[in-house]
Amino acid sequence: MTSLTQLPAWQQLQSLSRNLAGEHMRDWFNQDPGRADRYSLEACGIRLDYSKNLINDQILAGLFDLANERQVGNKRDAMFAGEIVNHTEGRAVLHTALRNFSGKPVMVNGEDVMPEVLATQDKIRNFVERIHSGQHKGYTGKPIKQVVSIGIGGSFLGPKIMFEALKPYWHQAITLHFVANVDGCHIQDVLSGLDHEETLLVMSSKSFTTQETLQNTLTARDWFLKSGGGRQDIARHFICVSSNIQAATEFGIDEENIFPMWDWVGGRYSLWSAIGLPIALGLGYKHYRELLEGAYAMDRHFAEAPMQQNLPVLMALLGIWYVNFFGAQSHVLLPYYHYLRGFPAYVQQLDMESNGKSVAGNAEQVDYSTGPVIWGSEGTNGQHSFHQLIHQGQVLIPADFMLPLNVHNQNEAHHAMLASNCFGQSQALMQGKSYDEAYAELAGKGLSEDKRVSLATHKTMPGNKPSNTLLFGQLDARTLGALVALYEHKVFVQGAIWGVNSFDQWGVELGKVLGNNILAKLQKADADLDFDASTNALISHFRQANPGA
Template identity: 45%
Template sequence: MDITQFPSWRRLNSLAEKMHGRQLRDLFNDDPQRAARFSVELPEFLFDFSKNLIDDEVLVNLLQLAGDADLEGWRDQLFAGAPINRTEGRPVLHPALRGGLSGSLQVGGAPVDVLVDSELQRLKEFVNLLHNGVLAGCTGRRITDVVNLGVGGSHLGPEMVIEALRAYRRDEVRIHFVSNVDGAQLHDVLAQLNPETTLFVVSSKTFTTTETMTNARSALDWFGSVASPEVVLQRHFVAVTASPEKACAFGIAPQRIFQFWDWVGGRFSLWSAIGLPIAMAVGFEGFRALLDGAATMDRHFRQAPLERNAPVLMALVSLWYCTFMGYPAHAILPYEQALHMLPAYLQQAEMESNGKSTTRAGEEADYGTGPLIWGMLGINGQHAFYQYLHQSPEVVPADFIGSVTPGHPLPGHHEILLANMFAQSQALMNGVSREEVEKELAARGLRAEEIRKLAPYKVHRGNRPSNTILLRKLDPHSLGALIALYEHKIFAQGVILQIYSFDQWGVELGKGLASALQPQLDSGDFRNQDASTAGLINFYRRVTAGAAALEFAG
């Protein structure tokens, strides 16, 4: 049944109109226990959603909507390995990578847990060889640097985790990332390295990704006369892919090809062999702790009642704003230097999943299915775009994320950091009224006429909603739980809004067009192109031809 036809949907539309006239200040004044009632405390963190424009009636109807959408049934299908990625005919089994599914689950006749455990053991053995100095290049020198070549989920997840776990990095090897087909990035990374001591990890689900394979071929050329290409590929290259036969055909040794499977989506793949750079950076034990933390969130999502289920509550609050209240954007604001890549990671995780306009019934959705995700480190953001958050006509709900325990030994810094985080969420909620502004200006001794002119500019309407996630400590276990929290939130929101969250046809469209256009840059045959694209190709060819002529003349 179309989700918009349920009474809960209609009631929420009506409640949204009323809630636009409510004040968060009043919600707290009316309910002294609000903060406790609208929070969920888990072993890894506190999730406080009390600073949101919801009351008991809204929450009851949001939970009813989740029931009407059969969220619990879809959740059971996810964990049972049903092919819920129906446009591609696949199950969605990334929880299996961290031990979050039943041990009896099979895909294609193969036990999933056996496949996963076998590949994890291979990762562990390889990482131990690297850390023990046994892994050497073709000249016998120890590997000291690893360059991950990947894009999208093969890059954002591992790099985000390694940055987040900076306090847990080991010294045996340095990890570098190259994702951009713009050769400037690869060139800059290679300029720092010695080919005799460098290992490349080529991470590509299909092993055909244009950006990644172009960078891999350029990396191979970089070795020059160090050894033959065949030897270099055997000793200095590792592959992580769901297409091992293509990696083998490229020339990478079979024992250095690590596998994941088509039932793992790229943006949910850091738990698989795609996480090899993570294990290299923090050790296999740290990687295992990351998986275990995610598995604890899997259990919470499966077992907690919906009204105390953190991912479900996050999903409900998000769709309340995007779908009913008309707030189309959401800010991710970490107050933890180590989490500086989290906003970019969550952009892909959520927007590639729920940035859809077609329902499961194949109909055009006439409601918002997911917000625009953006953000940056909170302290930096305060001096960049918080002005917009506080006084723009647009309302942007936000997630504030921090930790109780600092990740460094410097005294005094962390208290200032957390004071800023708490203050910003409070300021967004309360704002500053005209009356309060006038009192403050009068106390400063301004005359009545000066107060009248200046006061409008200092008024902050407030009523800007936010969640706060306060980790006890940022470590591998809690980071795993935090990432899985968002994964399940994305899944729950997609289920309720009746879209398929695990395909990405919009991504595929651009890839196909780029492949077709690339030879036209050389040939100049741009027939059947629109006038703008043809003009851009023509301009490119004129400029490059002119540059070539000047070089020849010189």
């Protein structure tokens, strides 16, 4: 057994989970009319109803004991203070500094990083204003109307999903496009419909060597040059976010149009840095600033609220409860809002890349589950596909429902129907349908007794399936910032309890290295193949189909 599973709180929670056998949430709600009020919290414009969870006061107390025994509060404070919490890479973790509006310094290795952070925010604001006002023009004098953002991972997902979620706030002067996949079909599709004279390309790569991003940027440069632009014109149409200034200037980018990155910001947290420049270009700096302010508000809540009233802590503990004491292997996110449809994919990277680990910080192999599979889709689409598994499948799948109480240009009939589905699904997961209820529903249907019994059995749903419901007044930039930070801190708390480093990603790095080794063999047809038999055969088939690669 590991140090975590030997803790008194862990042992107590194991006992409490066994004691729930035979208990049903439906009965708890019948016995306690005040359950929903007692098990709800609100902060930063987000209301969390967690009453439809397999919990009671004793279980919650045990979960908070576990957080205390794992020193979650101390680890949180160390992160905010700029201490080295990414121990495998020897780095501080300070995405929170990028949205720090306290006026207080944030120290890393004895140096206050806030002056450079604030200077970068000013640089973003000034550049966005120059684009939107038409002051920055293309090389032929045309104003910039199209922006292509080229990145991968967090440099792609963060800007893309935040921009899509805030569609009602899009700036009318700019059309924003996103490219990530190295599959050439994507960038060709995007560039084919653009006028190079009015297009700005934003390349985001800390090293300026990320394979997918660099290749897409080279393709974009070729397109620009073939369309009529000269090498001297690249500076008017290409900008980048990178720490490799030399590589960027050699590419042709004006040094004034290079925005900085820092090694204390991980890729999946980078939207708060200059990686978020496309968001500011697409929305305007005012809404981009509000996104940061919403995240800052959640930072303050996470840092200051008592554990029992702390939204990220509570959601993290509920996740721990199901993963480690009920064997849940996945967690589904269900945004009932079309513009938030990409949010599950964002949290998927945030959570799975952070906590998908099997070694704790002390290099001890863990003997408990970490990092559930995160997935999901917008409501009500999922109700006609995978909800069936959640309702009647044999696996426990906790769910997070999300709904704005109001939307832009609201159609009352549509929105009421959307909300009714959201609330109805969470209710159905909780209460289910008993065999007796299903049997009674079939009375007078002209069925034989055997058919009625059989059909009632198939229509029975056990219920007792846990879910959270998150409500917010309207999904504006400030609320979205708070929502993203909520999940960031949830992931941090779970990593702190599991004892894993939530801020490295060695599993990602290995695939990159091997992929580069294989690429060299693909591009040199006479190179000896010295991989495993399967990989050698796959390369041979590719070479035969692509003799000119």
